[in-house]
Amino acid sequence: xxxxxxxxxxxxxxxxxxxxxxxxxxxxxxxxxxxxxxxxxxxxxxxxxxxxxxxxxxxxxxxxxxxxxxxxxxxxxxxxxxxxxxxxxxxxxxxxxxxxxxxxxxxxxxxxxxxxxxxxxxxxxxxxxxxxxxxxxxxxxxxxxxxxxxxxxxxxxxxxxxxxxxxxxxxxxxxxxxxxxxxxxxxxxxxxxxxxxxxxxxxxxxxxxxxxxxxxxxxxxxxxxxxxxxxxxxxxxxxxxxxxxxxxxxxxxxxxxxxxxxxxxxxxxxxxxxxxxxxxxxxxxxxxxxxxxxxxxxxxxxxxxxxxxxxxxxxxxxxxxxxxxxxxxxxxxxxxxxxxxxxxxxxxxxxxxxxxxxxxxxxxxxxxxxxxxxx
Amino acid sequence: xxxxxxxxxxxxxxxxxxxxxxxxxxxxxxxxxxxxxxxxxxxxxxxxxxxxxxxxxxxxxxxxxxxxxxxxxxxxxxxxxxxxxxxxxxxxxxxxxxxxxxxxxxxxxxxxxxxxxxxxxxxxxxxxxxxxxxxxxxxxxxxxxxxxxxxxxxxxxxxxxxxxxxxxxxxxxxxxxxxxxxxxxxxxxxxxxxxxxxxxxxxxxxxxxxxxxxxxxxxxxxxxxxxxxxxxxxxxxxxxxxxxxxxxxxxxxxxxxxxxxxxxxxxxxxxxxxxxxxxxxxxxxxxxxxxxxxxxxxxxxxxxxxxxxxxxxxxxxxxxxxxxxxxxxxxxxxxxxxxxxxxxxxxxxxxxxxxxxxxxxxxxxxxxxxxxxxx
Numbered sequence: 001x002x003x004x005x006x007x008x009x010x011x012x013x014x015x016x017x018x019x020x021x022x023x024x025x026x027x028x029x030x031x032x033x034x035x036x037x038x039x040x041x042x043x044x045x046x047x048x049x050x051x052x053x054x055x056x057x058x059x060x061x062x063x064x065x066x067x068x069x070x071x072x073x074x075x076x077x078x079x080x081x082x083x084x085x086x087x088x089x090x091x092x093x094x095x096x097x098x099x100x101x102x103x104x105x106x107x108x109x110x111x112x113x114x115x116x117x118x119x120x121x122x123x124x125x126x127x128x129x130x131x132x133x134x135x136x137x138x139x140x141x142x143x144x145x146x147x148x149x150x151x152x153x154x155x156x157x158x159x160x161x162x163x164x165x166x167x168x169x170x171x172x173x174x175x176x177x178x179x180x181x182x183x184x185x186x187x188x189x190x191x192x193x194x195x196x197x198x199x200x201x202x203x204x205x206x207x208x209x210x211x212x213x214x215x216x217x218x219x220x221x222x223x224x225x226x227x228x229x230x231x232x233x234x235x236x237x238x239x240x241x242x243x244x245x246x247x248x249x250x251x252x253x254x255x256x257x258x259x260x261x262x263x264x265x266x267x268x269x270x271x272x273x274x275x276x277x278x279x280x281x282x283x284x285x286x287x288x289x290x291x292x293x294x295x296x297x298x299x300x301x302x303x304x305x306x307x308x309x310x311x312x313x314x315x316x317x318x319x320x321x322x323x324x325x326x327x328x329x330x331x332x333x334x335x336x337x338x339x340x341x342x343x344x345x346x347x348x349x350x351x352x353x354x355x356x357x358x359x360x361x362x363x364x365x366x367x368x369x370x371x372x373x374x375x
Numbered sequence: 376x377x378x379x380x381x382x383x384x385x386x387x388x389x390x391x392x393x394x395x396x397x398x399x400x401x402x403x404x405x406x407x408x409x410x411x412x413x414x415x416x417x418x419x420x421x422x423x424x425x426x427x428x429x430x431x432x433x434x435x436x437x438x439x440x441x442x443x444x445x446x447x448x449x450x451x452x453x454x455x456x457x458x459x460x461x462x463x464x465x466x467x468x469x470x471x472x473x474x475x476x477x478x479x480x481x482x483x484x485x486x487x488x489x490x491x492x493x494x495x496x497x498x499x500x501x502x503x504x505x506x507x508x509x510x511x512x513x514x515x516x517x518x519x520x521x522x523x524x525x526x527x528x529x530x531x532x533x534x535x536x537x538x539x540x541x542x543x544x545x546x547x548x549x550x551x552x553x554x555x556x557x558x559x560x561x562x563x564x565x566x567x568x569x570x571x572x573x574x575x576x577x578x579x580x581x582x583x584x585x586x587x588x589x590x591x592x593x594x595x596x597x598x599x600x601x602x603x604x605x606x607x608x609x610x611x612x613x614x615x616x617x618x619x620x621x622x623x624x625x626x627x628x629x630x631x632x633x634x635x636x637x638x639x640x641x642x643x644x645x646x647x648x649x650x651x652x653x654x655x656x657x658x659x660x661x662x663x664x665x666x667x668x669x670x671x672x673x674x675x676x677x678x679x680x681x682x683x684x685x686x687x688x689x690x691x692x693x694x695x696x697x698x699x700x701x702x703x704x705x706x707x708x709x710x711x712x713x714x715x716x717x718x719x720x721x722x723x724x725x726x727x728x729x730x731x732x733x734x735x736x737x738x739x740x741x742x743x744x745x746x747x748x749x750x
Contacts, residue, residue: 078651078679085648100680107687108648112680273460273483276453304453305475305487312482 001037001070002094007105009062010091011083013055016234017046018076020053020207032073032115039066045123046076051204051238052123053211061233063090070095073115079103082110125235129223130194132171136218136231138186142173143209145337145364146182149175152202161199163245164220164227174248180330180353181248181367182337196222199245204238211236252367253355256346258290258322261359262314264338271335274299274307275328283329285371290322290347299328324350324370334366376412376445377469382480384437385466386458388430391609392421393451395428395582407448407490414441420498421451426579426613427498428586436608438465445470448492454478457485500610504598505569507546511593511606513561517548518584520712520739521557524550527577536574538620539595539602549623555705555728556623556742557712571597574620579613586611627742628730631721633665633697636734637689639713646710649674649682650703658704660746665697665722674703699725699745709741 017033025031025048034045042057042064058064072095083091088105096102096111103110146162154160154177163174171186200208208229212218221228229236274286274297282302289296295311324347334356335343342359356366392408400406400423409420417432417439433439447470458466463480471477471486478485521537529535529552538549546561575583583604587593596603604611649661649672657677664671670686699722709731710718717734731741 078653078676081651082648085644085651087644108682108684110680110682113678269460269462273457276456276460278453301453303488305485307483307485309483 001035001072002067002092003037003042004063004065004067004090004092005042005057006063007083007086007089007091009057011080013044013057013062013234014076014083015080016055016211017044017053018080019210020048020051020236021046021076022048023077025049029073029115029119029121031075031077032120033076034071034073034117034120036071037066037069039069040064042066045120047121047123048203048207050201051207051236052125053234053236054123054125055234057233067094071117072101073117073120074101075113075115078112082112125237126223126226126228127221127230127235129221129228130196132188132196132220132222133190134171134186134218134220136212136215139218140209140212142184142186143205143212146173146175146184147202147205147209148333148337149177149180149182149366150202150205151177154178158199158241158243158245161201161241161245162205163197163199163248165197165245166195167249172249174245176246176248179327179369180334181251181365182334183248183252183365183367185363197245198222198227199241199243200227200238201241208236208238252365253346253348253352256348256355257318257320258347259317260290260295260314260345260347261317261342262345263340264335264343265340266313267311267343268332268335270297270309270311271328271332273309274301275332276301276304276307278302278304283327283332285325286328286331287325288322290319290324292316292319292321320347320349322347322350324354325372326354326368327371330368334368337364337366376410376447377442377467378412378417379438379440379442379465379467380417380432381438382458382461382464382466384432386455388419388432388437388609389451389458390455391430391586392419392428393455394585395423395426395611396421396451397423398452400424404448404490404494404496406450406452407495408451409446409448409492409495411446412441412444414444415439417441420495422496422498423578423582425576426582426611427500428609428611429498429500430609432608442469446492447476448490448495449476450488450490453487457487500612501598501601501603502596502605502610504596504603505571507563507571507595507597508565509546509561509593509595511587511590514593515584515587517559517561518580518587521548521550521559522577522580522584523708523712524552524555524557524741525577525580526552529553533574533616533618533620536576536616536620537580538572538574538623540572540620541570542624547624549620551621551623554702554744555709556626556740557709558623558627558740558742560738572620573597573602574616574618575602575613576616583611583613627740628721628723628727631723631730632693632695633722634692635665635670635689635720635722636692636717637720638715639710639718640715641688642686642718643707643710645672645684645686646703646707648684649676650707651676651679651682653677653679658702658707660700661703661706662700663697665694665699667691667694667696695722695724697722697725699729700747701729701743702746705743709743712739712741 036043044055092104165172173184175182215231219230284299287298297309299307346355353367353369411418419430467479540547548559590606594605659674662673672684674682721730728744
């Protein structure tokens, strides 16, 4: 095997492929990246068991020149460090002996050990199924806004993933850990949408958001037990979580007794003061006493002391006096998912969840249950 | 005790004071910062046993307003987090009960536990002695250039510090771990200089360089067993290391057979390629074959592979063929201490040290012994 390739493009795609690798795996073969070189393209494949990635380099996107085809399994970590330190635009990679490759530029030469490609699992990539075309930036943002409500160690396995569902010409992205719910609604352009309802594992969502960064085109393909994301020249395929995801819209309260409108950044500042980092990293309970013209925030920060603040920078549409407790971290994460904008906190009573949304918008909803623990 | 103070100034000085604290100490009292409030100033004191710091805040530099004098010992870590999260320019701090202080702004109030100030050791700060006025930027740079040759775990205790010595109207700053030497020469302005020769512990040097950052005025005071650094409103006092520091100038070679002139950044790029990070983080041995018009660099990177590069971007004044081995990390650190400038590598033979300096300058010298281990 021998090929010439653009160093930068090869570096970019190889680092993408390594992002999903789990270096703690007990099977060292899975820490490798498979290179399949055919006459006019170079395919990089990596996997961590739950999800797999395939990315394609060719003459157009990577100045690829194939001298001799072949198939090898490389240790990508060190090769990335080498590529980073080289200066030349083009590099030549060739197999020199059974267990070695040579990376060569004008004046520099590296000889490196490789793994046995025959031991690598055969991974089938499905490139057909129900298609959803989406804006990659919108998906990236939706992931970051909703991932907060997943507890990846939840005992209820269905809750360890992110649910994608179509409803009334919208894609609903939902997460919940039973203490809070996040839901994002994305309008879909196409008219004839088949019903989908699937739950993607937390680890796949995390890896997807690492890779989505500079993607232009983004497409989701759904087939039986798997979901495939097509990101420009990269195919990213994940197993799904079995089982019915709870119908979270069904539990959203609709009627509220108190609605507070506040700037997200302003209230976050106060909440952050209530949440001074402690050695054990436990977030305190925050007590909110909502009165006509002021909210009194109180928290007891373990091993640090007490916090108390009077808050007035809000307006109130509907109002009833409340005395309600929340996990400070949950409230902070929910509010932080909004931009610097006016948000509404909708309350029912001291024991029912608060529903948070941007003022006048149902696009993103954050629901947080109060806690019964008091200070 | 009660005072009003500018939040930013108090934050800055308190973080300075905490920089030297060793949170792993077995004596929890030493993790506190002592506040001594007298009629017109607030003194912050901290220590880690080897070095102590004292910084003074007053009305001029921190809008201090003293309501009631006193002396308390605070847990600074959490207070810094609180100060960071407050918005007001001024804060009020007062003792509310024996074991609590209150931090108060217009709308926010924190009540925090404190430590017992009576348990804090009495620290005497010496503010007299032989004086050296120095430029703080120059000292900061000299420290970063020479600290590389200290092995803080060296069995020879005298070598675990940085030696400051006056000689011929210059301050010589020297370090060595027996495998390499770093020496910086700083011209002194004053004419009547008393001879000094002292060795400052590695930990004090590290902490000093953390604090020196934005200092304008810098002065060193030397007295019997201690050295005191005066940095604007902060006094920083360190114990010294007993024992005679080796006379490193005495071992500097003067006559060379081969002198190579090269740009520091150019040769660093090559050396970094020879030094790909491995899992065990051991730096490889680099072999240099110096010939008339080229240098051949070779290294064997454990668990990765081999590196080979032909290097031509240099000029040669004196020349004899050489085949010499170095610890790659030592060579990189020595060369990196120079700016992006032309440097000279002066060789004698395959077993004698290389002496590195800026072309035409003796201000900074880096000496690295070759290693006898070959690839």
